[in-house]
Amino acid sequence: MNFVEALQKSMTDSKHHLFPVLEKVLDGEIHIVEGDDLNETKRLLDTLAGIDLFAVNRDKGMRGIASRLQWGKAWRTFTIRKERESGARTEYEKRKYAIEHGYLYPKLTMQAYIDQDTVTVGIAYTEDIIRCIEMGEASIRRTGTDQKGQAYFYVINWDDMKRLGMRVWEKALPTA
Numbered sequence: 001m002n003f004v005e006a007l008q009k010s011m012t013d014s015k016h017h018l019f020p021v022l023e024k025v026l027d028g029e030i031h032i033v034e035g036d037d038l039n040e041t042k043r044l045l046d047t048l049a050g051i052d053l054f055a056v057n058r059d060k061g062m063r064g065i066a067s068r069l070q071w072g073k074a075w076r077t078f079t080i081r082k083e084r085e086s087g088a089r090t091e092y093e094k095r096k097y098a099i100e101h102g103y104l105y106p107k108l109t110m111q112a113y114i115d116q117d118t119v120t121v122g123i124a125y126t127e128d129i130i131r132c133i134e135m136g137e138a139s140i141r142r143t144g145t146d147q148k149g150q151a152y153f154y155v156i157n158w159d160d161m162k163r164l165g166m167r168v169w170e171k172a173l174p175t176a
Contacts, residue, residue, distance in 0.1 A: 017119045017175055018112055025123065025169060028057035034067070049104040050091055066091070066106035066126060074113035074120035074172065078129050078156045082140060085150040092154060096130055120172040122158050128166040132156045137164065
C-alpha cells in the first residue's frame with residue numbers, strides 16, 4: 001500500500017471507528033486537517049504544526065490533535081518519530097521546538113490500534129509525551145527493514161505515563 005492509499009485508509013477507518021468516540025471524549029466535533037493539500041492553511045497546520053485533527057467545541061474552543069493509527073495488536077504506546085534515514089526533521093524535533101519556543105503544536109496526541117474486533121485508543125497531552133522522552137522514560141524502536149525510508153521511533157508506554165502521574169485516557173471498543 002502506498003502513502004496515499006494508507007492515508008486514505010487511515011482517514012476512512014478514523015471517521016468510522018474513532019471520530020464518534022473522540023467527539024464524546026473531547027466534547028466537540030472532529031475536523032480533519034491532514035491530507036487536504038488544496039487548503040494552504042490545513043497543509044501548514046499539518047506539515048509545520050503536526051496537527052492532523054481539530055476537536056471543535058463551539059462554546060469552549062478548539063484543540064489540535066496529532067493522530068497515529070495502526071492496524072494490528074494494541075501495543076498501548078505512543079510513538080513519535082525520533083530520527084529519519086533521510087535526515088529530515090522529525091515530529092519529536094518539531095514538537096519539542098514548538099513547545100520550547102511558543103509555536104503552535106497539537107495540544108493532544110492520540111494513538112489508536114485497530115484489529116478485526118477492537119479499536120483501542122489512547123489520548124495524552126503532547127507535552128507529557130515529550131516530557132517522558134526527556135526523562136528517559138521511552139524506548140527506541142526502528143521500522144522494519146522491509147519498509148522504505150527507515151526511521152527510529154520513541155515508544156512511550158501508557159502505563160509508564162500513568163505511573164509518573166500523567167493523564168492518559170484510554171478505551172477499547174468493538175469495531176462493529
